[in-house]
Amino acid sequence: MEYIGKELLYLSKQHRALLAKRLSGIQLFPGQDGLLYYLSLQDGQSMSSLVEKLQIQHATLFKMVERMTKEGLLKKYKDAADMRTSVIYLTDKGKVKLEELAIIWKEIELTLSNGLSAEEKKSFFKILHKISNNINHA
Structure with a gap:
């Protein structure tokens, strides 16, 4: 018997492994790509x-920002209006890294969609949205 949850978990693990490798x-x-994306x-x-x-947890983000700041990808400043708040910015080096990341995302997207027709992609997204909706209403 096949289970949707099991297949989603397996697919998610494969995707994470491919992304981590790249x-x-x-x-x-992993995770630093998301931070660069939102910035x-x-x-x-x-x-x-x-x-x-x-x-993610604040402590996790703090460690990530510290590491990426040491690598020259980010800058962290205190907010002028509220000195308790830190504001995170991309450096020029971080923007270059983001360009490299965009190439990786495009290549992974091509890998994922290899051999899929436009109709298959459309059906896949439709099914994913239904499953997501089911989870959100559970």
Whole structure:
């Protein structure tokens, strides 16, 4: 008997492993790609905002930001209006890393969709949205 949950878990693990392998090629760890992505949408975000978007613990984000700051990818400043708040910005080096990351995301997308017709992709997304909706209403 086949189970949707089991297949989703297996697929998710495969995707994470592929992404982790590709990220290591540009000296990034899993999770750092998400941080770069959200900063690319809006540079200069508070730690609290990023914790919410990334759905991780504050301590996890703190370690990630510290590591990426030491590597020259990010800058962290105190908010002028509230000195208790840190605001995170991309550096020029971080923006270059984001360009490398965009290439990886495109290549992975091509790998994932290899051999799928436009109709199969459309059906896949439709099914994924239904499953997501089922989970959100559980």
